[in-house]
Amino acid sequence: MKKVTMAEVAKHANVSKSTVSQYLNKRYDYMSKKTKQRIEQAIRELGYQPNFVARSLKQKKTSTIGVIVANILHTFSTQIIRAIEDVCHESDYHVIVCNADDDPDKEKKYIQMLMAKQVDGLIVFPTGGNINLYQSMVKEKFPLVFVDRIVSGLSVDTVILDNEAAAKLAVNHFIEKGYERIGIVTTSLIHNLTPRVERITGFIKAMEEHQMPIRDDYVRGMEVHLIKEGLREMYALDQPPQAILAGNDLALMEILTYAKENKITIPGQLALIGIDEVSFANIYNPPLTTVKQPVFQMGKKAAELLFRKIENPDPSGESRVHRFEPELIERESC
Structure with a gap:
């Protein structure tokens, strides 16, 4: 034809x-x-x-950006992608989404692939394992924005939740409700990923501010498939926790599954708060108290920062960490 x-x-x-x-x-x-x-x-x-190829050659831009998420299974990741895509659609930009599975090698391959496709910029949820590659991109002034995770020593605009404040909101709510034996369960801390570390830090600070005892065996960071085993160990203690803060949505799912399998009533035997507003929070029985991230504002901010860099590849001023405030959504699990 x-x-x-x-x-x-x-x-x-x-x-x-x-x-x-x-x-x-x-x-x-x-x-x-x-x-x-x-x-x-x-x-x-x-x-x-x-002919978009011919147009991109003439204009020296492809009107396409890449988004590399660390783990697309997180509710937060999919919601942020939706917000970024909305902004890009309004600006006639295409979006290529890649899932790194928290694997630095996979992330590196995706970065190289997207650069070869001459995308105009990248929004990355960094694994933290490709420092030299990030540094070369910064040096070349390639438009780059990080989301959810800070990479130490790199001057890159980063959009992230105030994670300490999120944990403090949850701890304060537990204490207001009269709970004393409070724990936190999150996914693996091996790679020192910003949100997980900061949420545990915020948990400890809030407990100290209220002069509440902090038990090491109530503070757990584990691979997802090990969380149930960690919960079994916690419930084998003479005094198991009365309340648990789930550090993210994946940890929350494991806690809910464990509670159901072991007939632990919520909030009767276990008060529960999750960081991240999961889609089923208000229809679960009982409805789940959560700490909500303003994901659409965060995604919009990330896209706007990237477009600004695309339009002005040699900006003046230092890159910043853009923190967003969490919100406690009170329901019936605590």
Whole structure:
């Protein structure tokens, strides 16, 4: 099937080729409504498809960005992606999403692939394992924004929750409800990932501020598949915790599953708060108290920061860590 050219569209619409080009690039300043309608009709009748490769070569941009998430299984990740995609759609940008599975080697391959495809910029939930690659991108002034995780020693704009404040909101709520034996369970701390470390730090600080005892066997960071075993150990103690803060949605799911399998009532035998507003929180029985991240504002901010870098690749001023405030959503699990 013969490919329709821009010149044929111009002839069909009785306008110049440059006018069609201006229309395709949304430069309507000096274009009448009737001219736009004729071009729209010509494109529709001829079935014209713009040559995006040729356009990107001419404009030296692809109108495409890459998003590399550390683990797409997290509710937070999918919600942030949706927010980023919404902003990109409004700006006529395409989004390529890659899932690194918290694997630095996989992340590196995706970065290299996206760079080879000449994306205009990257939003990355960094694994923290590709410091030299990040550094080279910063040195080359490639548009780059980090989300959810800080990489020490790198000057990159980063969008992240105030994780200590999130943990403190939960601990304060537990204490207001009269709980004393309070624990925290989160996923693995081996790689010192920012949100997990900061949430445990916030938990400890809040407990100390209230002069509450902190038991090491109530503070757990484990691989997801080991969380149930960790909970069994906690419930084998002479005094198991009365309340647990789930450090993220994956930890929350394991705690809920363990509680169901062992007929532990919530909140009767275990008060529970999860960081991250999961989709089933208000329909679970009982509805779950959570600490909500403002994910859509965070995703929007990440996209806006990246677009700013794309438009001005040599910005003045230092990169910043942009912190967002959490919100406690009180329901019936605590």
